[in-house]
Amino acid sequence: MRIPFIFIFCLLFSAGKAQEFAISNYDVLWNSQSKNSSESMPVGGGDIGLNVWVEDGDLLFYISRSGLFDENNTLLKVGRVRLRFPQNKLKEGFKQRLNLADGACHISGAQSGLQSDVRIWVDVHKAVIHIDIDHSKATNAQLFFEHWRFEDRATKKKENNQNSWKWAPQGDVKTYADEVGFENGSLYFYHQNKKQTVFDVVVKQQGLESIKDSLFNPLDGRIFGGFLYAKGFVNAGIEEGNYINTPFKAYELKTAKPSKRQQVLIALQTGQHLSPEKLKSETQKLALNSASSAKKDFKNNQRWWASFWNKSYIQIPKTADTTAYQVARNYNLYRYMLACNAYGDYPTKFNGGLFTFDPVFTDSTATFTPDFRNWGGGTHTAQNQRLVYWPMLKAGDADLMKPQFDFYQSILGNAEWRSKFYWGHNGASFTEQIENFGLPNPAEYGWKRPESYDKGMEYNAWLEYEWDTVLEFCQMILDARDYQNFDVKPYLPLIKSSLRFFDEHYQYLAKKRGSKALTADGKLVIYPGSAAETYKMTYNASSTVAALKTVLQNFLQLPNELLNADEKAQWQGMLTRIPEISYRDIDGKTTISPATVWERINNVETPQLYPVFPWKIFGLQKPGLDTAINTYKFDPDALRFRDSKGWKQDNIWAARLGLTDEAVKYTFAKLKNSERRFPAFWGPGFDWTPDHNWGGSGMIGLQEMLLQDVDDKILLFPAWPKDIDVRFKLHAPQQTVVEAEVKNGKANIINVWPESRRKDIIIK
The missing domain is CATH 2.70.98.50 (putative glycoside hydrolase family protein from bacillus halodurans)
Incomplete structure (x- = not known):
């Protein structure tokens, strides 16, 4: 990574400015x-x-x-x-x-x-x-x-x-x-x-x-x-x-x-x-x-x-509410666990990482060897993996993200071969439940398949047509550059190929159905699609639309030495082909719809709120905030699926929408002490113990309660209860680091690097 000297100097200088934080306060002693x-x-x-x-x-x-x-x-x-x-x-x-x-x-x-x-x-x-x-x-x-x-x-x-x-x-x-x-x-x-x-x-x-x-x-x-x-x-x-x-x-x-x-x-x-x-x-x-x-x-x-x-750090004093102290300690303990795979050849697995133990203590029926973990070893569930890696941005750990980026980079060729071989077009087809060699998991692909079924598809009610999660990792790569000047150049082919797949594949599918590749107003028809594993056989899933819009817009912001004018014109053309997010009326209130239409519901995710996070199209100080809040509060599926365990993200959405009481309820429920002796061994949730996407989603929610970026602005304490003292040092876009606190009900900025960004900070 090429980090400017002044930025390194500021980080080193900060050690003298942050004497009140001592990581030893969070040591675990038995x-x-x-x-x-x-x-x-x-x-x-x-x-x-x-x-x-x-x-x-x-x-x-x-x-x-x-x-x-x-x-x-x-x-x-x-x-x-x-x-x-x-x-x-x-x-x-x-x-x-x-x-x-x-x-x-x-x-x-x-x-x-x-x-x-x-x-x-x-x-x-x-x-x-x-x-x-x-x-x-x-x-x-x-x-x-x-x-x-x-x-x-x-x-x-x-x-x-x-x-x-x-x-x-x-x-x-x-x-x-x-x-x-x-x-x-x-x-x-x-x-x-x-x-x-x-x-x-x-x-x-x-x-x-x-x-x-x-x-x-x-x-x-x-x-x-x-x-x-x-x-x-x-x-x-x-x-x-x-x-x-x-x-x-x-x-x-x-x-x-x-x-x-x-x-x-x-x-x-x-x-x-x-x-x-x-x-x-x-x-x-x-x-x-x-x-x-x-x-x-x-x-x-x-x-x-x-x-x-x-x-970076987040610190809540022991004198605070017991649960609040646990939340800060466990945030730091989980960050330590992630750092134990800083330089791995492979990313930290969502289903236990490097710290699984004898399986019978997670599932009494799993009387197997210590090698056992549910959901596989070389199989990667992308919807879960993403939650392990998103919090590393605000923590300043872009270097720890490299194993996850390299995972996709290593299987890019195989994903491109899939598109060429099965459909005759370009772009990388990354499926959900993907093997470490870039092909679908064989059980999820299906051994008993109709002869006429598309051989490029997983014959699986949960996973069919779900291939947009790679776009979150593309966005992470772009964000890592914005947060810490991470070198994105080696990963540009991955981003381009991931985007190209959607443009070419959905035109390919449209031409198979009829004579036109686009709608009358020149838009892609993203059908059949999938909104996570939940809303199936969708038409223009809002989570996919939001993903394509956001990644393309951010990709186009790269400097000319990384993306020249001709390439930008090409990708700008694709951006104009992306359809709009869909909405629906619920009891007279406008909400974000999971898709224009869908055939069935298979799981318990809430992808209609993905435009809030990870895609940040809706949120504080953004147009349509009331629509996003309506979705959180009144969508019957969102209410029915709400929870704090495992990979549930309600805490993150509540924080992004400024719903402080809800953010406290669900984030504190996630990050309080686990039921294990080691307090950050959460799980099994929906997966295994320790549940790393449980910890990751908890980290994200806590970070978003303390600091959010909105365009060129930084919001401090947008969903933090002012009666709980807290001190933090977190990272933000434009290679910014902010150290701030709430003490005795008053919010204070302690340090900002670079100082020029202080003017962009808004204390909520």
């Missing part, structure tokens, strides 16, 4: 051990996530990493690590703290005069996990790598919801065994996909075998694993055990002699067409080098986390 993995604490960095807990004196953690997709497209965990001190069960004076300032977990406890302190942290810049152990006197330690994929294992019925087969496996499905072995007091482990994967079956199912060699395949030859290095430990054999329904083998290492300090490192690697020998040698080298540079690396980590927390 004074008792946990019952099981559902009471774990998230720890991570770079693209690695750990669930850490202490149970019966043993310290355990699961290891997850971005991109660990097996043959069935399950997002596998690396394994589970168990650390045991035979002379210390850690029960006297036990403490487990998530220290947000350095991103580490600190655990301490004593027994019979032996004090042990453990620090677990993940290097943000290298794929290395560190366990630093200090004792008050020399003692022994045991270390176990617990591994449940020690043999091929059949996955049946509901368990296939963890992979791309879902409810429609074609024959027997197996999770294949990993390789694990001792190496001179250390361990190596890896999983390498077999030649045949779900990709091959999907290509055949969808009739694309003739172009198979041209399609991007992220599962082919994928290998992932690592090397566990424990200084001063020796091999101690293999044990068998069972943890929460799942048998495992434990590869044990133990200290050769008692010592006061122990150091363990786990180096990881992921790639394609990499030999096991090379993976082993490279991760061994990484682990050994990191052992010698650990002090320097931890300081670099501390600097990274300090910079991260300096970018």
Whole structure:
């Protein structure tokens, strides 16, 4: 990213101006051990996530990493690590703290005069996990790598919801065994996909075998694993055990002699067409080098986390209403969880991210391995993914958005092939429930399809004709440039192709129905369409119309060096072809209609309010505010579908419309403490635990209560109750950062960067 020097200087200078905020106020501290993995604490960095807990004196953690997709497209965990001190069960004076300032977990406890302190942290810049152990006197330690994929294992019925087969496996499905072995007091482990994967079956199912060699395949030859290095430990054999329904083998290492300090490192690697020998040698080298540079690396980590927390914050004092304090703390905790995948090869999954735990604690009927999560691993539900990434703009985390943008960039070619192959036109066809190789999920595509049914379509009542969610990610890319000068140039082909699809495909469909491609007044007929998964077989869905209008208008604002005059004329022509948003009368009040017409309702979303968010066509100080408020207050479907759980967005719309009481009700309900021990492990909602689109929608709502952008203006506290003290630092368009507060009922601006934007601020 190219950020002007003055902007960087302002951000650094702000550290001296924001002394009242200390992220340590939101550390999570436990004074008792946990019952099981559902009471774990998230720890991570770079693209690695750990669930850490202490149970019966043993310290355990699961290891997850971005991109660990097996043959069935399950997002596998690396394994589970168990650390045991035979002379210390850690029960006297036990403490487990998530220290947000350095991103580490600190655990301490004593027994019979032996004090042990453990620090677990993940290097943000290298794929290395560190366990630093200090004792008050020399003692022994045991270390176990617990591994449940020690043999091929059949996955049946509901368990296939963890992979791309879902409810429609074609024959027997197996999770294949990993390789694990001792190496001179250390361990190596890896999983390498077999030649045949779900990709091959999907290509055949969808009739694309003739172009198979041209399609991007992220599962082919994928290998992932690592090397566990424990200084001063020796091999101690293999044990068998069972943890929460799942048998495992434990590869044990133990200290050769008692010592006061122990150091363990786990180096990881992921790639394609990499030999096991090379993976082993490279991760061994990484682990050994990191052992010698650990002090320097931890300081670099501390600097990274300090910079991260300096970018933005929301703070509510403990003296405030208890729920209000929880809301601010959990906002920051969830932002920490998102930052643990800052540099992932793949985006943070909405259905648990890197922090899923044993599934039976989310669903008592899911007596499966720790690899399980509902709604798949390599399958991406775009309507859910978007809510994970929208809040990163105001948080100043545009750099964290890159994995999500790169996900679409990587599958762009396959999405374009779909349009060419099935319909003979240009543009990228991105479906809902899309695989990490850009084709529809095979179960959602449908195995039992009418022979005459369009082969480019998902034969699915919820998903048919739903392909406009990619436009939200296109808008995020454009916004990231406006907020933080993010380099959009690599993603221009993605934006162009996504827009082109709608222009060409709906003219194509119109010509199949009749002799004209456009209406009498030169507009596209967006039929059949879909307003989210809810209003089906729509004519000009308002959510799609709003998306196309907004993305085109913002795209046309790019400077000439990114979009030349000829291109702008072309896209301006498409903009003139976009139809208008539809309205309907409800009890004498004008409201936004989901579409001009539709055939049926399938789900419980409210896409008639998408023109409020994410598209910001309606809102405070904008024309038609009364119409949008009428829609929120009187649309019978909007009222019937209203809720705070999961991916529900009522809190966001209430904030955008200035409905303070409603915004407080639904945002506070979202961000208050979860029912889990870790307060930001919400869910399952409609998906899984932790529910990341639950957290994301909560973040967005809270941000919108505090700061909104309207054209060139910035509204402060547009939906904030003045009787609750709050202080924040958030980002806005035109590379603006605002720090402000409500204190004792009075709103104050603390800092604005650049200062020239102060004149554009309106305090509501």
